[in-house]
Amino acid sequence: MNSGFKRYLFLILVLTLFSGCSSRPRVYLPGGSGEVRYVQFGSWILVRDVDREPLHFEGTKRVKRVSGGWLIEPEKGCLKVFARENPKRICVRAVPPVYPHLKVLRVDSYALDLRVLSLFPRLVLFVWEKGKEPDFGKPRSISPGVHSLRGLSLGKTYLLSAAVIFGPDLYGPLSQPLEVKMEDTEPPLPPSGGGYFLRGDTLVLVWDPSPSRDVVGYVVERKGRVFKVKKNIFQERAVLEGTVIYNIKALDGAGHESLPLSIKVIFPGRGKNEGKKEK
Numbered sequence: 001m002n003s004g005f006k007r008y009l010f011l012i013l014v015l016t017l018f019s020g021c022s023s024r025p026r027v028y029l030p031g032g033s034g035e036v037r038y039v040q041f042g043s044w045i046l047v048r049d050v051d052r053e054p055l056h057f058e059g060t061k062r063v064k065r066v067s068g069g070w071l072i073e074p075e076k077g078c079l080k081v082f083a084r085e086n087p088k089r090i091c092v093r094a095v096p097p098v099y100p101h102l103k104v105l106r107v108d109s110y111a112l113d114l115r116v117l118s119l120f121p122r123l124v125l126f127v128w129e130k131g132k133e134p135d136f137g138k139p140r141s142i143s144p145g146v147h148s149l150r151g152l153s154l155g156k157t158y159l160l161s162a163a164v165i166f167g168p169d170l171y172g173p174l175s176q177p178l179e180v181k182m183e184d185t186e187p188p189l190p191p192s193g194g195g196y197f198l199r200g201d202t203l204v205l206v207w208d209p210s211p212s213r214d215v216v217g218y219v220v221e222r223k224g225r226v227f228k229v230k231k232n233i234f235q236e237r238a239v240l241e242g243t244v245i246y247n248i249k250a251l252d253g254a255g256h257e258s259l260p261l262s263i264k265v266i267f268p269g270r271g272k273n274e275g276k277k278e279k
Contacts, residue, residue: 042173068137109253188212210250
């Protein structure tokens with residue numbers, strides 16, 4: 001390990017320890033009117049909204065109105081917050097220029113699987129719909145590893161970004177937003193096994209479930225008729241005679257059907273009462 005790399009690691013350690021011991025950032029307003037809370041993301045300051053307090057700023061390079069407050073990049077490292085004409089000074093604290101790496105592993109109608117890579121154990125993740133702004137007031141705490149993000153709508157495009165937590169309300173820079181379109185183009189895997197039995201005048205078909213996680217039900221077809229069931233069992237009155245082929249397909253949340261599992265049913269009168277799986 002060369003000396004330059006050692007110095008870099010030492011700098012990160014010192015900055016992390018220093019930031020972790022910092023108190024929660026806040027600016028008190030006069031006259032008992034409350035306080036202005038702010039959060040730092042890299043070189044940006046998020047000043048949260050204060051009820052009934054009009055705010056304006058000086059010393060800003062860029063200002064964005066976002067959910068829950070104002071996202072501000074100070075012009076020279078510090079800015080002034082004015083409330084009731086009383087300025088309060090906020091300065092950016094030093095944080096290492098590191099951020100997590102995000103990689104999409106899988107997208108289907110069940111969830112989005114995301115791998116998060118980072119040397120730091122405490123992270124925050126933001127997920128928002130393309131064309132909108134992230135809700136900086138509601139960061140999602142995560143850790144390095146694989147995460148399944150549920151509740152995202154198929155057909156929509158989302159942006160994902162993460163940052164390292166260095167202390168109370170002190171975060172590293174946000175990673176470059178990762179754009180993901182929620183598209184499920186793959187059909188589920190088919191069910192397997194399969195058999196049947198007759199219980200009085202009722203036919204009962206059973207099979208092993210599809211191993212795909214996004215299966216929401218099964219389609220059962222026989223002689224041009226189609227039935228849908230939620231679980232891996234199907235029942236109907238045994239009014240047919242002879243040999244009948246039942247095709248069973250797994251159905252996912254995007255409406256895709258798997259390859260069929262075929263079960264040959266021999267009704268009484270033309271053969272033995274036993275089930276066979278078609279190859």
